Amino acid sequence: MADAPNLLTAKILKKFTPLNRLNDKQLILLASHHEIKRYKKKAMVIELDSSDNKEYFLVQGKLLLTASDGKQNEIEGGTPAAMRPIAHLQPRQYNVKVLEAAIFLIIDWAVLAQFVREAPKDSSDVLEVQTAVSNEPTELIRSNFYQDLSNNQFNLPSIPVVANHIREAMTDEGFSTQDMTRLISADPAMMVKVISASNSPIYRGTSAIETCTDAVVRMGLATTKQLVDIYALRELFGSKLGKLQSRMQALWEHSQSVAVIAHTLAKLTGTVNPEQALLAGLTHDVGVIPVLLYAEGYAELIHDTALLDNVVDELRADMGKTMLTKWGWSDVMIDALVNAENWQYDSGSGGPNLTDIVIIAQVHAWLGAKDKPAHPPMGAIMAFSKLEKAGLTPEKSIAMLVEAKEQVEEVRRLVAVSA
Numbered sequence: 398m399a400d401a402p403n404l405l406t407a408k409i410l411k412k413f414t415p416l417n418r419l420n421d422k423q424l425i426l427l428a429s430h431h432e433i434k435r436y437k438k439k440a441m442v443i444e445l446d447s448s449d450n451k452e453y454f455l456v457q458g459k460l461l462l463t464a465s466d467g468k469q470n471e472i473e474g475g476t477p478a479a480m481r482p483i484a485h486l487q488p489r490q491y492n493v494k495v496l497e498a499a500i501f502l503i504i505d506w507a508v509l510a511q512f513v514r515e516a517p518k519d520s521s522d523v524l525e526v527q528t529a530v531s532n533e534p535t536e537l538i539r540s541n542f543y544q545d546l547s548n549n550q551f552n553l554p555s556i557p558v559v560a561n562h563i564r565e566a567m568t569d570e571g572f573s574t575q576d577m578t579r580l581i582s583a584d585p586a587m588m589v590k591v592i593s594a595s596n597s598p599i600y601r602g603t604s605a606i607e608t609c610t611d612a613v614v615r616m617g618l619a620t621t622k623q624l625v626d627i628y629a630l631r632e633l634f635g636s637k638l639g640k641l642q643s644r645m646q647a648l649w650e651h652s653q654s655v656a657v658i659a660h661t662l663a664k665l666t667g668t669v670n671p672e673q674a675l676l677a678g679l680t681h682d683v684g685v686i687p688v689l690l691y692a693e694g695y696a697e698l699i700h701d702t703a704l705l706d707n708v709v710d711e712l713r714a715d716m717g718k719t720m721l722t723k724w725g726w727s728d729v730m731i732d733a734l735v736n737a738e739n740w741q742y743d744s745g746s747g748g749p750n751l752t753d754i755v756i757i758a759q760v761h762a763w764l765g766a767k768d769k770p771a772h773p774p775m776g777a778i779m780a781f782s783k784l785e786k787a788g789l790t791p792e793k794s795i796a797m798l799v800e801a802k803e804q805v806e807e808v809r810r811l812v813a814v815s816a
Contacts, residue, residue: 455483
């Protein structure tokens, strides 16, 4: 690696996003606040999980980006993908290695953020840029998320390969127990979790299960598939963060509680598949994960809990829906995520559906919590009125969950197999 003596002109700087939002005066000022570095072939520019508060723009050359799950992506200077900061999420989500000698423009993140805040609002800008400048940091995070998604640079969160393979394979009418066993066995860690689950009190038969095939037979294809999704999801909540790591842990604990209660309520009401309710409970806040990943790059969000809460509330459903849609999940699962905090959600005239169960489970999970979000009384939440059709009232549902404490703990242990 070697420092390059020359600085870039304002004309060149303006080719990059978000530098193209700046006026000529800002670009001239920025010209004295950046550095140029040259990297030789095979040099490592950025390391996975590192943090340095810098933004790297590729001026020239070719790079190989490798994610933690082994997925790779090449970026060449001058292409649309190179017009945005390279691997800009922090901690870094990629190893960035040079394939062909490269020149980088490097800018301190705080300096860049300040320039963007002060950038003029040009009515000729595209809608995404206007929105991002007018309402930071919420719209900046939203804009970055969708631009990364369109440029195929958004790597995390992603569902592990075995879960995707099973989801795709099950669309074949001829999909069998043998097919399921073969796919699960390709991931030894997942196979151990599935066998362990089959021996839990929830599914346990007269004898202990020791093979993946027997585990699939005992639980059935649909239940096994949902359990694989559940265990795969745990890896998403394990995404590494810096100063917001405790927030991610709290998110996992809340999602786990909602999932366990949803599973128990589904069994009590008999209107929803319990494993589907368990999965919906775990995914109802999955959209918070990318918000936290992007928020790590904004100092004001790290230090202002109330501001971060507002950003999460604004983006949770939007980003979660995008993720589940990209994964090919069903409309009922997406509906449960989008409406998980819609207290006036009305599922119709029947008994409680999946979304109702998730809403009810979430309110129960908050009982006794110190920092629970504000919500109407149980009697004023539409979903609770559906409990009456299943022979339950809000009060009875609380009592029955207390009585089902042992069952709740068994389900919690089942989910914990993935931890």
